[in-house]
Amino acid sequence: MLLEEDGEPDLTRTVRLTAVAIETGHEQALTRRPCIVAADGRRLRPSAAATAFADAAASAGPAHRAGALDVLGIVVDLHPAYWEEDQWSKRVVEWLRRRDCLVRRDDTAAVLKIAARLGEAGGVIPGATDEVDTARLVALQRALGEMPKKVRESLGPGIGRAIRLRCFTYDAAGNEQPQRRKPRTAYLSQALESADGDRFAVAARKTPGLAWVHRSYARALLSAASRCCSCSASSMRRVIASLARATWNDIFAIDMKEM
Structure with a gap:
């Protein structure tokens, strides 16, 4: 489960084990597990049809830089641990990018594509007020x-x-x-x-x-x-x-x- 004894995710261990799984050819297994941790602590599946993460590296500003479609709530911030300068974090981020799971919040066209991809996969934008x-x-x-x-x-x-x-x-x-x-x-x-x-x-x-x-x-x-x-x-x-x-x-x- 990649969890500490108190039930909270050990971020360093989670990132490293995810990177090892990628290196050893277990990418498909990862897509079926909530192995990516969001900034708010949620554990999410790295599925391009279900989740999009904000690409801090590709943005001129921080990952939470406002976008015209932020109100949709379909682009999630990754935990800061993924943006650390180490080989494990970089490997996971590059893998997410290859899977088309990273998107700039201010790239309106890309976010529209994420929304369309969600609908085509049978997903629904979460309800709201x-x-x-x-x-x-x-x-x-x-x-x-x-x-x-x-x-x-x-x-x-x-x-x-x-x-x-x-x-x-x-x-x-x-x-x-x-x-x-x-x-x-x-x-x-x-x-x-x-x-x-x-x-x-x-x-x-x-x-x-x-x-x-x-x-x-x-x-x-x-x-x-x-x-x-x-x-x-x-x-x-x-x-x-x-x-x-x-x-x-x-x-x-x-x-x-x-x-």
Whole structure:
């Protein structure tokens, strides 16, 4: 278990034994064990599909240098022991780099790829408070909006599989029932529809069984957009409704066949 008698990980011993396992050809065995220790003490598996670690060596600043997508919580700081100047630490870090488990926090494109890889592997970004949940969607909207269309189309479906949005359905009595859903399995609610859209939300009204993305996202996205450009409230609403449609329909590839 590479643990001391009191149950706490002996970092020096853990790093050295991990390096020895790498040297002796037991890399696959390591990927199935929580042999890497994070800065907060958690022991994690070095799986590119499950965990990404902040690459301090490749950053101009410290490992915890802020990144645009830090709010996603998918990039973890390694314990400082891994950045010590010794052969064992260097060997483990280089191995993690070869496995594509290291990423710079401020490399937005790389972090988006991590999120997409997580979703493609069946993983889900951990749940959070409503406030953090909304902040994550705003951050993704901005980050994906800065990417070329080809990149958005490539990464969007995977990212969509990794996130869960606050949604709601109506029961037979017309009462809202809260749910968490993948973006591709929910319709845009009326607050998120563009003014010139087909207004399906209006036509469907309270049809039982249909899932709708929660209207609170519209307020958050509108507020985020208002800090980036200046225009009237009405035009801003049209812009943000269009952005919301692009974010869910195009970027996250909503497919109503999966309902």
